[in-house]
Structure formats: structure tokens, C-alpha cells
Amino acid sequence: MLLNFIQKHSLTKCFFDTANDFYIPLANKLAKDYQQQVKCQNKSTFFVGINGCQGSGKSTLAEFLADYLNQKFGLSVVVLSLDDFYFGESQRQQLAQQYHPLFKTRGVPGTHDVKLLKSVLAQLKNSKRANEVICLPQFDKAHDNPLPMQDWITVTSGVDIVLFEGWCWGIPAENSDSLSLPINALEAQYDQQGIWRKQVNDSLEHDYQPLYALMDTWLMLKAPSFDVVFQWRLEQEQKLAKANINKDRANGVMTTAEINKFIQFFQRLTIHGLNVLPAKVDILFELGHNREIVASRGLD
Template structure:
């Protein structure tokens, strides 16, 4: 992937803030296929630090099935806010600076948590995930479906309002632990399905192209909102072209005094 460039990793590392708490948490957000994992691995190699993915915090199938039965059937599908063990994420981040720790790992092939990975205490943690930093939306925005998935499978808006409430509650506390957030900005949501199809093919995954294109619809609402708003609150926004090449790097400006 073109995003895998030492220059970008070095630029980000050079801008890490000076903080006293351990670990310093560097967040990397961006749509599926944007290159988060590749960039995270590059930074982790340069600093010999661990990586935690938001995906590693997925709830197990039983917990997601319970949500599907009690809240909305769409919550059986992993991915959106509400399908992660946020409390464990916060706990492992806080414990990482004190001693060896078992980091959670998720086995996507089984759609279940995998064996934990024992890591050494660290001063820096790279935390990557598609919706890191995402903000809840206004009620007026939630009322209108953004795609066929929301129109046909969530006509009353129960699923999207539950997801939004998770962003406003437990996920807000998790994201607040991030000391610096980098956002990899796709040129538009329309490219995300192509990137995710490519990712699935390269990995030899089980999903067909059509299945992947249906799957990414779960992420459209939040992804599009982040593309609009993240440059206002992400510390660094890296704008990508269709080949994932960085074409602009923007740092968030401090608000005007007064």
C-alpha cells in the first residue's frame, strides 16, 4: 500500500505530544482499507511498541446475539459502536504502562475473540480503528436513512440511534484516552467499498465482492460524518487519493482566542 511510507510515520512520530501519563496513546482512524493497520505497524516497528486495534475489542458472538435479540438484529454484525468491549479497552490501556499485559486479539475467521497476546509495559501504544474519535450526530440527521441498509433493515432508526448513543456514552470515554489522533481521510465514501474488496481479495477472505459491498453499508453513516467533521477535531488529517497516497497533511489549528 502506498500509505506504508517511512516519511509519513516519521512525520507523525515527530509530532507526538509531551505527556506524563503512560502509555501515550497514538490513535489512527480512517475508513476500511485506508491503510490504518499498515501505518500502525510501521510506527510500532520504529518505536518497538504494541498495537491495539479497535477490532480486537469485539464482543463475542453470544454477546452480539444477545444485543440482536434485545436491541436490534443488525447488532449481530460486528463493527459499529456497541459491538465492542469498551470497558476492557479502557482497562488494558491504563494497565499497559505498569507491567506485562495480555492484549486482546480477535479472530475474524472464527468471528470470535482469539488468544490474548502478552506484551511488555510500554510508554507508547498505537491504537487504530475505523471510528476512533467519531462524534454522535444530531437527531435530525439520524432520522433520514443514508442507504438501502438503513432504509430497509432499520426503518424506525432503532439501530442507528443505539449506535449513536454508544458514541455519546462509553465510546466517548474510550476516545478521550487518545493523546494524539491521526485521521486517514479517503477521497469519499464511494472508494471505501473498492478498497475493502481489494483487502478481502488480497487476504483470500471468504466474502464475495457483493457481500463486501453490502457489509460496508453498516459503516457509511459514521464514515461520511467523519469525512466531513474529523478535520475539525483530529490532530492530524492525512488526505489520501484513490491509491491511498497522501496528497495533503493538515494539522488542526488551535481555536481563535475569545
């Protein structure tokens, strides 16, 4: 199973050791925690929140966990990404007109369809009691718009475990005093009055944070610093371009200059998350500059 996964995702041999040393023990722990919770609390669906900055490996980890939990334990696992709940271009244009021009760019809290997210989470939570088809949205980053509903993933059976990953998922709102000064050139040039970052913070506090309580356990892939995000994001875009080379979608893949500007949208909350989340999560994987796990906590 592990070798097939490595080949399927074009991963390096280093992944073999990472999976054996950390990911498989994590999967075994999640299966045990799920079974214990069902036994003690009579709760059917177990939610795992996964935080990590752009390019940290959240999606790869979630997909591996899903495959392993299904093949070894026979569990029904759904992988959700916060990215798949982004508003499309036209809706973000409306947000830009209503609040601030920077909301035209996807990424920060406020640019996700939280109403849809709440609905999907509620359906997954009740998936073993309600016999209904659950549609999971899919976002096409190369075209910067959601895929048509007919291309969404459907879930038709009861779900045991939900793995929900997102770059800002789990991060609490900042103290209002922290918003007074810009954190980078983007904020200094385009958000001089702080309107955008204050609205982002309000969205995080009122729309996202209340949903965190649905998670039963939290995991963080902690980058060494924000400085690595550019290189990791560049590698992501190169992988996206390669995957889309025959799909006529390459026009939406970002250039190096575009990446440098794009990651500034994420800088404030990424740094905030790196500072506050490690003490809050149940399981912590500290990453090196090449995404290797250099330390861990919470697997015992």
C-alpha cells in the same frame, strides 16, 4: 528497516516514498511529543488515536510507526485495534435479540466489548507503575470470533507509546435530527423505525466518546469519499484470503456481494467522520483514490 518492512508486508514501491515523505516525519514528531510530555508532565504512556475508514491503511501505518519508533528511538510501542475488541457471534446474537437484529453483524459502536477495552487502556496507562502482564485481545475476522485467550498478545514491560486505531475511533455522536432518515438501502429496508441507528449513536456517545480523552494526540487518514470504501474493502478481503489460504479459515472471507452489504453498516458514521473529524484532529493525511497522500497538515 524500510525495505524490510515493504517486503514483509508485500507493499508496493510507492510505500517507500510515502514513508520517507510522511510516515517517518510523523514518527519523529510522535517521539518528540512523547519525550516532551514525559519531561513536562511526568506522564509515562503516550496515546495516539488513529482514525480512518475501512481499508485506508491504518494497520499498516501503525505497524510501521511501531517498528520505526522501536528501532530508532528504543521505545516500547503497543499497537491496538478497535477491531480486536469485537464481541463474538453469541454475544452479538444477544444484542440482536435485546436491541435490533442488525447488531448480529460486527462493526458499529455497540458491538465492541467496551468493558474489556476500558480495562486494557487503564492497564496500559499504568504499565510503567504496575508490574503486571497485560493481555491484548485478538479477533479472528475469518471466523468472526475472538481468538482464545491463550492466543492473545501479552505485554510484560512498561509501554512508552500506544497506537490505537479504529474505523470509528474518534468520531463523535451525530445530532439526533440527523438520524431521522435512512442513509442507504440497508437502513431503509432493515431499520425503518431508526431503532438500530439510534442505539448505535447512543453507544457512541455514552460508551466510546468518554474514552477519547485518554488520547494525547489524534491522526486521521481521510479518504476522498465513502465511494472508495468498497474497493478498499475488497482488497482487504483478498489479502485476508491469501493470508489464510493454508490456515483453513477461508470460509469466513466475504464475497463481493457480501462486502457491498457489509460496508453499508459503516456508511453513516464514515460519512459523518469525513465531515467533522478533519477539523478536530491534530495531524491529517488526505488520501487519494489509491491511498496515496495528496495533502497533509500537522507535521510541523
